[in-house]
Amino acid sequence: MIGRLLGTLVDKQAPDILIDVNGVGYEVQLPLTSFYELPEVGQQATVFTHFVVREDAQLLYGFNSKQERSLFRLLIKANGVGPKLALTILSGLTAEQFVQCVQHDDVTTLVKLPGVGKKTAERLLIEMRDRIKELNMAPAELTAPQNVGASPLITNNGMDDAIAALISLGYSAHQANKAVKAVYKDGDDSEVVIRNALKSML
Template structure:
């Protein structure tokens, strides 16, 4: 079981990174909340890993800390929620916001996320309420789960089209429809913004 990878960040293409650890390049998918906290390409990064083995693939999902990984692991236990949808949920809202939705039976906030219909939202609220209590009993209370306040990234700026295309690709990979993603990206775009900043603002707008 792979629990953690520490190495040089080779590529960042939201929501995926390529990280070199001991001469081996690992492709890791991260929720955007964790992605925002990554250092620049070429620097050392550490990500906590959840390893998924399927018949057709072996997938690595990365997180900035153990608390967010713990929440991810509880999410994928919910009926109808797989790793990709869990990644989308944790990209569309912070862990603290998700906990708030569950605590206040806020189905509306959850169904705004792609792939989360009314029935899935109801299951999330019902099942995750108990799971979050267990996490709290184990020491992972809502105060310890990452609020994931987003800081402006220091990524090198690229051409406008590249920035928009990167943001659009990331949103589509997270489950948003291309037309919806393109509309929001164009609406929130500002001159000089990096792709990560644009993704963050687009997700915030759709939430």
């Protein structure tokens, strides 16, 4: 089990990063709420990881805190929720915001996330009600995940990068294009566009 990586951030393209640990490059996928908190490329980063082994792949999912990773692990234990859907949920909502959804039986917010239908949301709320007590986490108001000290992703086309990131998280091409075009302003980097697009869809 690979539980933590401490190394140099070589590349980041939401929601994926490449981190060099003593000469070995690890590809890790993060929820956007964790991705926003990464340092600049070339700097040292610490990522808490969850290792998934499938017949066709070995995958690493990363988080900025053990608490976020614990919530991810609770989510993938829920019926019908795999790692990809759990990552999508934690990209649209911070861990604290998800806790608030569960505590208030907020189906409406959950069904706005890609891949979460009404039945899945209702089942998730029921199954997570007791499990989240293990996290000892206070709920937070439902606002868009904020950029906490992260450097912007400077790219040639923030719009295209934002659309690609949203599609990789499970949004349809139509949803991603519509949301990004609605919030994009000239000069915006992809991180700002992604954050504002997610906010507009919740």
